[in-house]
Amino acid sequence: MGDSHAVDIPSLAQQLREELAAADAPPPRLPGGCPIVIAVVGELTRNVDPAEYVPHHVCIGPNHRSRSPPLARDDEKLRNLRDVMSVASAGVTLEDYLGEVARIEWQARSCYDRTFEQMSSADFVRMLLLDACYLLVRFGHIAGRRGNGGGAAGAAPSVGGGDMMEAVAVVRDALYLAENQIPFFVVDKVHRLTVPDAGVPATDAIAGYVRELLRGQQYSVATPVVAAPPGPGNLLHLLHMHLTPTALSPHTTGSRATGGKRQFGRWRTAAEYHCAGVGFRARPLGGIGGARSILDVKLNRRGSTLEIPRLNVDAETWRLLRNLMALEQSNPAAAGSHVTAYCVFVSQLACTPRDVELLSRRGVISHGLGGHDEVAGLLAGLCKGVAFRPDDPVGNYLHATWQAMEGRFRSRPRRWAAWLMLKYFTNPWLAVGLAAAAVGLLCTVVQAVYAVLSYTPAT
Structure with missing residues (x-):
């Protein structure tokens, strides 16, 4: 009994039974549910480039608030709260706002993959209200402020006297970051209380800004229905809804071409496809038969040319794509994996400077970075740490x-024909020489045939 290594079996068994009962209990289901979980990006993915997932200008939501208090920007958000209340319907008080947000506090907490037990209900409700007001003022046409779209690094919202760098930083932190979000139904609740008879819900108001943003970047011209249930889970999910391929079903022509039996491998590089006779063409956005977003990649009818919407690469491209993939990694059922499928495609197609140079000449990639090697290196590492099932036709469009x-x-016949075209017919002098040699050979053969036919043996 005095042995320090003795184990109290009954007590340990009872402890494990209680833990098993708690583990088996279903999680509490709250009214409305959460269409999208706001999760912390996994370490394997984050370690590739941690700076792509953390805010540098403003914190939205609880994930980074305690890590970087200066980025909470409560003074600015308090001014936004005053702006929102200044346009609210008569009789709406601050207590009304706090009461409405307090009613959905636990529903909002359930949308995160962590509990945030260190934050009291009062602190959590205060944070949700201030962040919702900040987003409505910046992106939702509240208090007469609205973004103007466009821009090389992304359309920047009007920040009321702020410079362009600040505007870009707001877009980057509030729209692009998977961890830096609050549930969209909180924003919608504050919007409805502020302008109950506006006729335009918060989803449509902010979706208009997102649409202008993506059109300015030439990433998407889609107009998805965002107000229908369940609606967007957060602002990044709203942006994600604009980047859905036109056809998610398998391409029947491609299935016929190979019988649908070949197991999926990695994509060949652009240079390899080019040597096999595959052409590349920039597919325009919009118009009749045009693409709706950069994800609308397709083969032409002959299967000889791959039409790819132009990817405009800037300093924020990697952050946007990586966080969209992080959103899909945390919500495979609700968000799908089509952005991940596109990123796997482009990261393997253009993973060397030679590939980037080829696609740049074809207008498929446009960038203003230091060189093709820099773009190739960033593309090659785009999907590191990402889990993806490429052989699933449903998940891989x-x-x-x-x-x-x-x-x-x-x-092989196509590759040989492509080799001849690349080796001899790209240079006009080589092509003329080859044609002359072929004509000379043909004349020699014809002369030999006639010589044989005209020969009459002596009798």
């Missing part, structure tokens, strides 16, 4: 396109 491309790449 480009599955059939890969099959068709692989079938063309493995076709």
Whole structure:
């Protein structure tokens, strides 16, 4: 009994039974649910470039508030609260705002993958109200302020006297970061209380800003229905809804070309496809037959040219794509994996400077960075730490396109024909020389045939 290594079996068994009962209990389900979980990015993904996932200008939500108090910007958010209340309907008080947000506090807490037990209900409600007002003023046409779209690094919202760098920083932190979010239904609740008879819900008001932002970047011209239930989970999810491929179903032509039996492998590089006779063409956004977003990659009818919407690369491209993938990693059922499928495609297609140079000449990639090698290096590491099932046609909307491309790449006659075209017919003098040699050979053969036919043996 005095042995320090003795184990109280009954007490330990009772402790484990209680833990098992708690683990087996279903999580509490709150009214309305959470369409999108706001999760912390996994370490394997974050370690590639931690700076791509943390705010540098403003904190939205609880994930980074305690880590960087200066980025809470409560003074600025308090001014935004005053702006929102100044346009509220008559009789709406601060107590009304706090009461409405307090009623959905636990529903909002359930939208995070952590509990934030260190934050009291009062602090959590205060944070949600101030952040919702900040987002409505910046992006939701509240208090007469609205972003103007466009810009090289992303359309910047009007920040009331702030400079362009601050405007870009607001977009980067409040729209692009997967961890730096609050549930959208909180923003909608504050919007409805402020302008109950406006006729335009918060989803449509902010979606208009997002649409202008993406059109300015030439990433999307889509107009998805965002007000229908369940609606966006947060602002990044709202942006994600504008980047859905036109056709998520497998491409029947590609399935026929290979029988749909070849297991998915990695994409070949652009240079490899080019040597196999595959052409590349920039697919325009919008218009009849045009793409709706950069994800609308397709083969032409002959299967000889891959049409890819132009990817305009700037300093924020990697942050946006990586956080969109992080959103999909945390919400595979609700968000799908089409952005991840696109990123896997482009990261393997253009992973060397030679590939980036080829695609730049074709107008598929446009960038103003230091050089093709810098773009290639960033693209090659875009999907590090990301989990993806490429052989699932439902999750990988480009599955059939890969099959068709692989079938063309493995076709020896096509590769030989492409080799001849690249080796001899790209240089006009070589082409003329080859044609002259072919004509000379043909004349020699014809002369030999006539000589044989005209020969009459002596009798």
